[in-house]
Amino acid sequence: MRIVGLTGGIASGKSTVSNLFKSHDVPVVDADIVAREVLRKGSGGWKKVVAAFGDEILLENGEVNRPSLGQIVFSDPDKRQFLNRLLAPYISRGIFWDILKLWMKGYKVIVLDVPLLFEAKMDRFTKPVIVVWVDPETQIQRLLARDKSGEEDARNRINAQMSLDVKRGKANIVIDNTGSLDDLNQQFQKVLVEVTRPLTWTEFSCSRQGVFTILASVASGLVLFVKAFNNHSRTS
Numbered sequence: 001m002r003i004v005g006l007t008g009g010i011a012s013g014k015s016t017v018s019n020l021f022k023s024h025d026v027p028v029v030d031a032d033i034v035a036r037e038v039l040r041k042g043s044g045g046w047k048k049v050v051a052a053f054g055d056e057i058l059l060e061n062g063e064v065n066r067p068s069l070g071q072i073v074f075s076d077p078d079k080r081q082f083l084n085r086l087l088a089p090y091i092s093r094g095i096f097w098d099i100l101k102l103w104m105k106g107y108k109v110i111v112l113d114v115p116l117l118f119e120a121k122m123d124r125f126t127k128p129v130i131v132v133w134v135d136p137e138t139q140i141q142r143l144l145a146r147d148k149s150g151e152e153d154a155r156n157r158i159n160a161q162m163s164l165d166v167k168r169g170k171a172n173i174v175i176d177n178t179g180s181l182d183d184l185n186q187q188f189q190k191v192l193v194e195v196t197r198p199l200t201w202t203e204f205s206c207s208r209q210g211v212f213t214i215l216a217s218v219a220s221g222l223v224l225f226v227k228a229f230n231n232h233s234r235t236s
Ligand SMILES: CC(C)(COP(=O)(O)OP(=O)(O)OC[C@H]1O[C@@H](n2cnc3c(N)ncnc32)[C@H](O)[C@@H]1O)[C@@H](O)C(=O)NCCC(=O)NCCS
Pocket: 009, 010, 011, 031, 032, 035, 039, 066, 067, 069, 070, 073, 080, 083, 084, 087, 091, 114, 115, 116, 157, 160, 161
């Protein structure tokens, strides 16, 4: 199985690229969706976060008030790291199960969309790593337009992540999303070819088909060996 890492900065266009992968039948595990699930009312992550940050971060229906928790953690690095530490085990477990489900369905190539792929050192498990890069001015404009947040909040969120230039330096593939959606689409077509090229032997051996092929070969090898051994014992 090939696990392709997809990362970038906030509002650099990861979800837009993820949607292109999905529309070409390449499944995507989205860490932001997993992170939302682990904060649902009553879940393990929710209990930890409520115990740590208090009832003030809850809405009337008991769900976490995400904008309000966001404002707290994106303006205070210590609180953000604390939240990251609380949720990391739940998020990793959720991602693991999502990958396992896709493995069991027999998918050979999947994309792991994780904003904090490098920060959480999850790039160890993904190859190639795609970084969706955008120039800083475009990034802030798109973030402001999408989230309708204030400029200070937007800058806090950008500064909460490793710089996009550093991420670009760690990438195997860079998509420059500063231009139009057409421009992005053109780059994506080349990336799709690269990402869906035939699996290497190591990747194949980690896929469901690979594991079954190896098990079947070992089993038939054993049967042949036992037969040969029995024949030899009878004749000697
Ligand atoms: C603080 C929370 C409640 C704010 O929720 P909100 O709905 O406003 O934002 P959302 O979850 O949609 O995140 C938007 C973007 O913010 C960035 N971001 C989210 N969490 C973090 C973080 N801890 N550090 C840096 N950037 C982050 C990502 O680029 C993400 O795509 C939420 O982001 C959260 O629970 N974060 C901690 C979990 C986490 O690390 N998520 C990232 C997935 S690896």
